[in-house]
Amino acid sequence: xxxxxxxxxxxxxxxxxxxxxxxxxxxxxxxxxxxxxxxxxxxxxxxxxxxxxxxxxxxxxxxxxxxxxxxxxxxxxxxxxxxxxxxxxxxxxxxxxxxxxxxxxxxxxxxxxxxxxxxxxxxxxxxxxxxxxxxxxxxxxxxxxxxxxxxxxxxxxxxxxxxxxxxxxxxxxxxxxxxxxxxxxxxxxxxxxxxxxxxxxxxxxxxxxxxxxxxxxxxxxxxxxxxxxxxxxxxxxxxxxxxxxxxxxxxxxxxxxxxxxxxxxxxxxxxxxxxxxxxxxxxxxxxxxxxxxxxxxxxxxxxxxxxxxxxxxxxxxxxxxxxxxxxxxxxxxxxxxxxxxxxxxxxxxxxxxxxxxxxxxxxxxxxxxxxxxxxxxxxxxxxxxxxxxxxxxxxxxxxxxxxxxxxxxxxxxxxxxxxxxx
Amino acid sequence: xxxxxxxxxxxxxxxxxxxxxxxxxxxxxxxxxxxxxxxxxxxxxxxxxxxxxxxxxxxxxxxxxxxxxxxxxxxxxxxxxxxxxxxxxxxxxxxxxxxxxxxxxxxxxxxxxxxxxxxxxxxxxxxxxxxxxxxxxxxxxxxxxxxxxxxxxxxxxxxxxxxxxxxxxxxxxxxxxxxxxxxxxxxxxxxxxxxxxxxxxxxxxxxxxxxxx
Numbered sequence: 286x287x288x289x290x291x292x293x294x295x296x297x298x299x300x301x302x303x304x305x306x307x308x309x310x311x312x313x314x315x316x317x318x319x320x321x322x323x324x325x326x327x328x329x330x331x332x333x334x335x336x337x338x339x340x341x342x343x344x345x346x347x348x349x350x351x352x353x354x355x356x357x358x359x360x361x362x363x364x365x366x367x368x369x370x371x372x373x374x375x376x377x378x379x380x381x382x383x384x385x386x387x388x389x390x391x392x393x394x395x396x397x398x399x400x401x402x403x404x405x406x407x408x409x410x411x412x413x414x415x416x417x418x419x420x421x422x423x424x425x426x427x428x429x430x431x432x433x434x435x436x437x438x439x440x441x442x443x444x445x446x447x448x449x450x451x452x453x454x455x456x457x458x459x460x461x462x463x464x465x466x467x468x469x470x471x472x473x474x475x476x477x478x479x480x481x482x483x484x485x486x487x488x489x490x491x492x493x494x495x496x497x498x499x500x501x502x503x504x505x506x507x508x509x510x511x512x513x514x515x516x517x518x519x520x521x522x523x524x525x526x527x528x529x530x531x532x533x534x535x536x537x538x539x540x541x542x543x544x545x546x547x548x549x550x551x552x553x554x555x556x557x558x559x560x561x562x563x564x565x566x567x568x569x570x571x572x573x574x575x576x577x578x579x580x581x582x583x584x585x586x587x588x589x590x591x592x593x594x595x596x597x598x599x600x601x602x603x604x605x606x607x608x609x610x611x612x613x614x615x616x617x618x619x620x621x622x623x624x625x626x627x628x629x630x631x632x633x634x635x636x637x638x639x640x641x642x643x644x645x646x647x648x649x650x651x652x653x654x655x656x657x658x659x660x661x662x663x664x665x666x667x668x669x670x671x672x673x674x675x676x677x678x679x680x681x682x683x684x685x686x687x688x689x690x691x692x693x694x695x696x697x698x699x700x701x702x703x704x705x706x707x
Numbered sequence: 708x709x710x711x712x713x714x715x716x717x718x719x720x721x722x723x724x725x726x727x728x729x730x731x732x733x734x735x736x737x738x739x740x741x742x743x744x745x746x747x748x749x750x751x752x753x754x755x756x757x758x759x760x761x762x763x764x765x766x767x768x769x770x771x772x773x774x775x776x777x778x779x780x781x782x783x784x785x786x787x788x789x790x791x792x793x794x795x796x797x798x799x800x801x802x803x804x805x806x807x808x809x810x811x812x813x814x815x816x817x818x819x820x821x822x823x824x825x826x827x828x829x830x831x832x833x834x835x836x837x838x839x840x841x842x843x844x845x846x847x848x849x850x851x852x853x854x855x856x857x858x859x860x861x862x863x864x865x866x867x868x869x870x871x872x873x874x875x876x877x878x879x880x881x882x883x884x885x886x887x888x889x890x891x892x893x894x895x896x897x898x899x900x901x902x903x904x905x906x907x908x909x910x911x912x913x914x915x916x917x918x919x920x
Binding site for chain 1 (some may be wrong): 789795
């Protein structure tokens with residue numbers, strides 16, 4: 286808590302310096318200020334680990350909400366949590382299994398192989414098999430709620446949002462974050478989703494081991510491979526990039542359109558590339574949607590909406606993006622805004638295939654997010670709009686588009702089966 | 708079982724059952740079928756029995772953790788953490804007694820019944836610190852480092868205070884408290900922070916320093 290207060294104070298100081306400089310020189314560099322504030326906030330979040338780190342990650346992927354300077358800092362969060370001491374790992378094992386890790390496994394490496402968002406992963410072997418053992422920081426679930434309570438006003442302040450307008454948003458994020466501390470649920474989701482996606486040939490999942498798992502520990506097979514970002518930024522040939530990209534697209538299309546439950550955490554740390562296969566590592570964050578919401582949401586892919594404002598307005602009313610209390614000029618403003626967003630966000634679906642190698646696409650999305658953020662008319666509008674379900678769906682598409690852009694992949698993007706527009 | 712162990716065990720049992728020590732040595736011996744002579748050959752008073760109860764707990768824990776297979780390779784920090792986690796694990800059997808004895812105690816208070824408890828802890832802590840000094844993990848600070856075991860004892864008592872107030876599931880927050888405070892403490896004794904703070908204090912309060920030395 287003290288650390289958070291410290292960050293608040295430092296952010297405040299930066300503002301003072303900023304306005305001080307503005308008063309002297311008549312102008313100041315807003316990007317520069319954001320950059321410095323972002324690094325203060327980031328530093329604090331990474332010191333705190335656990336809940337706030339998770340929130341930082343969450344914000345870092347929803348970059349449309351964040352000015353680019355924040356996004357850049359937050360994106361580093363997943364790599365920089367300090368590790369649990371080995372005695373605490375032993376303690377957790379004794380508490381959960383009644384045994385030391387070296388009694389459960391033949392070998393167990395005392396140093397973590399890598400950090401996970403609310404835990405860390407150790408490498409272990411038993412009977413000739415190699416395992417990845419993910420251990421949760423003790424007390425995370427307990428402190429998450431109170432941490433979020435402290436982070437929330439700071440986040441609202443930074444993002445310039447009104448609490449009551451985003452209450453549903455925060456409730457949804459809080460629910461998903463709390464769910465992520467539930468390793469038993471994660472094990473169930475992982476087992477279910479990996480068997481429901483088993484027919485996707487280029488996607489691999491580790492085998493999960495419930496006999497060595499419980500509500501603070503998850504054990505799965507150790508997966509060899511290259512971290513996704515290392516692969517994407519490396520010298521991989523175009524046809525391999527396309528195949529990995531296609532695997533990623535098909536994986537999400539199947540989950541969202543067929544299963545209606547999906548892995549909602551597409552950030553590079555959750556994937557490995559092995560040969561021409563993509564390994565999916567973490568099912569901590571899954572989101573399920575009902576078919577009614579799915580139908581309404583993907584009705585927006587109808588190309589006719591871009592040219593017919595009346596139909597677009599009707600679709601927006603169905604999702605409560607337009608409210609009955611809106612004035613005609615507010616309606617007009619929102620419909621125009623929605624058309625611009627739609628034109629951009631639905632672009633990959635338009636021609637049955639899309640080349641994510643064009644960096645202009647992602648930067649246009651960032652710019653749109655930045656414009657919306659600065660849009661005073663939009664921020665002046667009252668009321669909760671849209672469905673809280675869209676948060677994680679948007680986040681998933683945003684993450685998917687980011688990953689594909691990083692891969693510079695060309696992928697086939699057929700419309701979801703069952704959606705026929707006339 | 709020898710008389711000493713019988714006495715310690717019966718005393719612990721009585722304390723658990725009645726929430727208070729036996730009233731007199733006489734009544735206690737009668738219920739045990741021992742003579743007062745047998746009792747006083749082992750202990751000088753009921754208080755010293757209680758001191759043995761708590762002291763032997765700590766002594767046993769210290770012996771158990773330091774005989775572990777990985778102990779030899781552990782740093783001072785990991786040794787201390789291992790002890791504390793063994794303590795919280797073992798405390799599940801002692802929680803009701805601890806609430807009886809510790810919950811109204813200030814963390815710095817040092818009542819007679821904790822005499823052996825404190826001694827055994829400090830002996831253990833001295834061993835941990837000597838190990839840290841020999842590997843360079845803890846910086847040598849001359850006379851100042853004589854205070855380290857006492858500082859660790861205050862920390863240990865703070866852990867107990869935290870544990871007794873902890874309402875989290877399986878007392879997980881106490882584990883986090885231990886992890887974070889030990890990381891902080893060892894970061895401080897490893898770096899020059901203490902020296903700088905000491906130097907500053909000496910500079911600001913020369914008269915106070917004069918009185919101390």
